[in-house]
Amino acid sequence: MTASTPSESDLWRPNRAVSKRTEFVVKIVFGAFAMVSVATTVGIVLTLIFETVAFFQVVPLWRFLTETRWTPLFSSAQFGIMVLISATVMVSFIAIVVALPLGLLSAIFLSEYASPKMRSVLKPVLELLAGVPSVVFGYFALLFVSPLLRTATPAWLQSIIPSWDQFIPGLQGFNALSAGIVLGISITPLVASLSEDALFAVPRSLRDGAYALGSTKRETIIAVVLPAALSGIVSALILAISRAIGETMIVTLAAGQNPRLGLNPLVPVMAMTAFIVQVSLGDTPAGSIAYQTIFAVGMTLFIITLALNIFSFWFVRRFREKYE
Amino acid sequence: MTMQEPQTSAGNLSSLPDAGSLFNINIKFRYRLDRIFQVATIVAISIAILVLVVLLVDVLIDGLPRLNWSFFTNFPSRRPADAGILSSLVGTVWVMGIVALVSFPLGVGAGIFLEEFSEDNWITQAIEININNLAGVPSIIYGLLGLQVFVRIMEPITGGRSILSGALTLALLILPIIIVSTREALRSVPDSLRLAGFALGATRWEVVLNHVMPLAFPGILTGTILALSRAIGETAPLIMIGALTFISFLPEGPQSPFTVLPIQVFNWVSRPQAEFHVNSAAAIIVLMAVLLLMNSTAIFLRNKFQQRL
Numbered sequence: 001m002t003a004s005t006p007s008e009s010d011l012w013r014p015n016r017a018v019s020k021r022t023e024f025v026v027k028i029v030f031g032a033f034a035m036v037s038v039a040t041t042v043g044i045v046l047t048l049i050f051e052t053v054a055f056f057q058v059v060p061l062w063r064f065l066t067e068t069r070w071t072p073l074f075s076s077a078q079f080g081i082m083v084l085i086s087a088t089v090m091v092s093f094i095a096i097v098v099a100l101p102l103g104l105l106s107a108i109f110l111s112e113y114a115s116p117k118m119r120s121v122l123k124p125v126l127e128l129l130a131g132v133p134s135v136v137f138g139y140f141a142l143l144f145v146s147p148l149l150r151t152a153t154p155a156w157l158q159s160i161i162p163s164w165d166q167f168i169p170g171l172q173g174f175n176a177l178s179a180g181i182v183l184g185i186s187i188t189p190l191v192a193s194l195s196e197d198a199l200f201a202v203p204r205s206l207r208d209g210a211y212a213l214g215s216t217k218r219e220t221i222i223a224v225v226l227p228a229a230l231s232g233i234v235s236a237l238i239l240a241i242s243r244a245i246g247e248t249m250i251v252t253l254a255a256g257q258n259p260r261l262g263l264n265p266l267v268p269v270m271a272m273t274a275f276i277v278q279v280s281l282g283d284t285p286a287g288s289i290a291y292q293t294i295f296a297v298g299m300t301l302f303i304i305t306l307a308l309n310i311f312s313f314w315f316v317r318r319f320r321e322k323y324e
Numbered sequence: 325m326t327m328q329e330p331q332t333s334a335g336n337l338s339s340l341p342d343a344g345s346l347f348n349i350n351i352k353f354r355y356r357l358d359r360i361f362q363v364a365t366i367v368a369i370s371i372a373i374l375v376l377v378v379l380l381v382d383v384l385i386d387g388l389p390r391l392n393w394s395f396f397t398n399f400p401s402r403r404p405a406d407a408g409i410l411s412s413l414v415g416t417v418w419v420m421g422i423v424a425l426v427s428f429p430l431g432v433g434a435g436i437f438l439e440e441f442s443e444d445n446w447i448t449q450a451i452e453i454n455i456n457n458l459a460g461v462p463s464i465i466y467g468l469l470g471l472q473v474f475v476r477i478m479e480p481i482t483g484g485r486s487i488l489s490g491a492l493t494l495a496l497l498i499l500p501i502i503i504v505s506t507r508e509a510l511r512s513v514p515d516s517l518r519l520a521g522f523a524l525g526a527t528r529w530e531v532v533l534n535h536v537m538p539l540a541f542p543g544i545l546t547g548t549i550l551a552l553s554r555a556i557g558e559t560a561p562l563i564m565i566g567a568l569t570f571i572s573f574l575p576e577g578p579q580s581p582f583t584v585l586p587i588q589v590f591n592w593v594s595r596p597q598a599e600f601h602v603n604s605a606a607a608i609i610v611l612m613a614v615l616l617l618m619n620s621t622a623i624f625l626r627n628k629f630q631q632r633l
Contacts, residue, residue: 009514019530021526022529022593023527023529027441027529029433030434030436031437031438031442033431033434033437034438034442034451034503037451037500038450038451038501040458040496041457041458042385042456043473044423044465046326047468047472047473048468050472072385101368102371102372103372105364105365105367105368105369106368109362109369110369112365113365113366122373124623125373126369126372126373128376129372129376131550131557131615131619132557132615133586133615134557135560135586135590136383136612137379137558138587138590139383139487139601139608140383143381143593153350192369192372196542200482210342213566215360216355216357217362218354218361219354219358222361242460245462246462246465248464248559248578249559253590253594256344269356273462273464273519276464276467276564277464277560280566281563282466283566286476294468295468297498298465301465301466304458305382306457309457313456317456
């Protein structure tokens with residue numbers, strides 16, 4: 001049979017060897033693609049370590065950690081990283097103070113109160129807010145929020161408190177407060193959407209149990225649903241903090257470029273990311289101390305965000321509630 | 325809050341006329357708290373949306389009068405009234421084209437490998453943890469990577485501070501997003517389809533290519549469009565790469581110096597003159613229009629896809 005009609009036999013017996021070889025090649029190529037992400041991580045770590053080691057050969061670690069001024073580009077250079085960290089922490093703290101209540105309450109509304117129709121409208125709107133580029137938020141912070149916060153108070157308020165001439169007295173054109181508020185707005189959708197996922201995953205039976213015991217809806221949410229979703233909410237919060245710390249354009253545009261140690265939100269400060277941008281805007285030759293400094297600052301940023309990520313990972317593993 | 329210690333309630337019971345009022349204790353107050361809480365959640369989400377509206381309206385009021393045809397066809401200029409976005413618009417198209425060309429095959433290929441081909445061993449798990457970690461790395465760190473690897477080390481290939489360097493950096497930045505959305509799209513295809521393919525004697529690759537991919541493709545495309553729209557708005561890594569802020573010529577190839585829309589916006593915002601701020605508002609309108617178009621395409625695709633499965 002096979003001898004008389006070879007062509008038909010070919011139809012029934014496709015060339016398995018070719019198929020298998022194709023599959024092998026595809027697997028190798030796609031496997032290599034998957035390794036690109038690993039290579040990226042290795043590249044990031046090696047890049048940072050390489051230049052950071054060069055940096056610390058010029059500037060001892062203790063100077064980096066203990067000096068109280070940040071003037072790496074001056075002739076009498078000082079490298080107190082705490083100056084940049086204090087600004088970053090302050091702006092991020094303001095951002096979280098804004099984003100946590102807004103994001104969490106929005107998530108509660110979407111998951112517990114909103115009708116399905118309302119939810120289907122509001123979620124894409126929040127996603128839209130999440131998709132706004134950070135440079136646009138920077139524009140908003142510098143040219144809308146800051147002037148708004150600096151406007152003079154109305155006359156009738158001034159007549160009550162004569163010295164109150166400005167909504168926030170002493171607020172300067174560049175300041176950590178506006179940057180922090182707008183940064184908080186920009187990470188609110190992240191907090192809201194991740195918290196909502198966590199709240200949504202809490203099974204109905206838990207809520208029903210609480211209602212059966214006579215709880216009101218608010219009592220159920222606060223005493224049962226929120227604790228059950230705690231691990232998800234905390235990981236959303238930590239992700240938001242890490243996003244706030246690494247955010248660049250809002251703090252560069254609105255918080256200013258003025259390295260200053262301290263936690264006064266009314267004056268210009270310089271965040272870690274803002275310093276990196278400031279140096280990058282000039283033409284820094286490779287191998288110069290300025291070039292190495294941005295990598296040292298980048299390394300500090302990387303370590304802080306990595307530590308947050310690892311903590312979040314650990315927390316979720318440790319405190320995750322599993323439901324049927 | 326709702327429960328009391330047994331002893332207290334027992335003690336109270338004697339002073340209370342009937343059990344019914346025990347359960348009704350404070351019920352009015354509790355419902356009022358409920359309403360306050362509900363209003364608070366509504367206020368919160370309203371504030372978030374209100375800010376979005378205010379932001380858009382503010383930008384539109386500032387920038388709309390400035391939008392005219394010459395704004396699109398002029399190069400940047402020292403005189404704000406003559407300045408336009410031609411070079412940054414063309415630069416954005418160049419960068420996004422290369423980003424899409426690089427990140428789409430890499431991301432989809434890696435996603436297919438991790439979801440369909442790999443066994444659940446330590447290598448796969450390491451890659452997975454790694455991808456999760458990469459998603460948490462600030463974008464400016466990618467800028468440092470690009471500066472060192474693409475601008476410095478690979479300068480003979482990329483041409484230094486060029487379109488190619490910027491595009492490769494952004495491609496690495498959005499790779500985790502594409503991988504994750506590819507895997508989600510593949511996971512949503514039912515296993516019965518794969519088994520049917522295997523039963524007919526197809527290899528795994530043939531099953532993936534001919535059976536799984538056609539169904540998963542809209543989902544993958546949605547994820548890719550969202551990832552690209554993220555890349556379009558990225559500013560910080562490209563500043564690190566050295567995207568120039570003042571370019572009065574069009575790029576000739578992937579090795580040309582370049583600028584992109586967000587950088588142009590950043591440049592104009594950070595100048596002191598208010599006229600440049602108007603320009604940046606107008607450029608933001610263009611940027612947001614592109615983003616809106618991409619996002620709505622993605623949402624449209626997602627809805628269409630969901631109806632079909």
